[in-house]
Amino acid sequence: MxxxxxxxxxxxxxxxxxxxxxxxxxxxxxxxxxxxxxxxxxxxxxxxxxxxxxxxxxxxxxxxxxxxxxxxxxxxxxxxxxxxxxxxxxxxxxxxxxxxxxxxxxxxxxxxxxxxxxxxxxxxxxDLSARNRLLNFSHARSKRFARIIDELPDHLFETLTADQAMRFAPVPEPTERQLIEQGYLKYDEQTGSVSELKKPPTAETWAQLLGIETSYELPTGSESPGDKHADDAI
CATH class of the missing domain: 1.10.10 (Arc Repressor Mutant, subunit A)
Structure with a gap:
């Protein structure tokens, strides 16, 4: 048994x-x-x-x-x-x-x-401990949220609550020419080949090179919407 x-x-x-x-x-x-x-x-x-x-x-x-x-x-x-x-x-x-x-x-x-x-x-x-997700949010890469950058929160809120249609616009992918100009790639004129000099930039790094604001700090209330904040892209 x-x-x-x-x-x-x-x-x-x-x-x-x-x-x-x-x-x-x-x-x-x-x-x-x-x-x-x-x-x-x-x-x-x-x-x-x-x-x-x-x-x-x-x-x-x-x-x-x-x-x-x-x-x-x-x-x-x-x-x-x-x-x-x-x-x-x-x-x-x-x-x-x-x-x-x-x-x-x-x-x-x-x-x-x-x-x-x-x-x-x-x-x-x-509850001020680390278990409180309302106060302790991790900005680590995740598929559960999308990070919005270079926007004015108050202006964005007013636009959305006014039922205006908007779209998500990702950071543009760099072209080969841009990567060469920024020193990520090297073009050999004799052979016509392109070689990698350093790892490709992350989306955040490339956004900064394009002049897109990526800081986690919220803008001051004195900032007014400019042309780039008046479009329909988030």
Whole structure:
């Protein structure tokens, strides 16, 4: 007779209860969404320490049970997410350490635009720790946002709220001639060949060479829209 491996046997009643408690511990009570993928990974790590496994079927079954009981709510985001509101919830030292250790890649989608959700988000501004995405935004390269440069925020806002159509205009790709003129490429007149002298410029570097403002600092309120801010390109 052979014993079942942790991954092949169903969870016991006590193990299911333990997983439920872990989920409620890992999902903060301030309305911040936690992605399903990240949450399941954390549960698998915890279960391994207790010599049992949480399968996909186990996770979705327990998740739906908690949602049905009103303990969790469904959120959006890549792969879906969950969130909850608990007025008595306070972040523990352990929860803060987890949030700072892990980059919750799939937690960034807003959970809802309901008044209750917006009020909770407003209250989260009181949290000055690194886990508060409303205050600590990373400008690292990402497919989840597009960086807008060389625009006047107030003028852009007025244009968009006036329902004027606008388009995204990327930084122009440098031509071979421009790269030669800027010292990135070398043209050999004898052979007619072109060789690389240094790595091609990044979009930010090339924008600066073209005279496009790339600073993260917002312009002063005294600046007035010029010709380049009066077009329909963002």
């Amino acid at each position: 052979t014993a079942q491996s942790p991954a092949s046997r169903p969870l016991t009643v006590n193990e299911r209860t333990l997983v439920q408690d872990w989920i409620l511990d890992l999902v903060p009570g301030d309305g911040a969404a936690v992605g399903n993928k990240t949450l399941k990974q954390r549960l698998e790590q915890k279960a391994e320490l207790h010599d049992f496994a949480v399968t996909d079927e186990d996770y979705w079954s327990i998740r739906e049970e908690l949602i049905a009981r009103g303990k969790l709510q469904k959120g959006s985001g890549r792969g879906g997410s969950v969130f909850r509101f608990d007025s008595s919830w306070k972040p523990s030292a352990q929860q803060t350490a987890i949030d700072e250790q892990y980059n919750w890649e799939d937690l960034d989608e807003p959970v809802s635009d309901s008044p209750e959700s917006l009020e909770k988000l407003r209250s989260r501004l009181l």
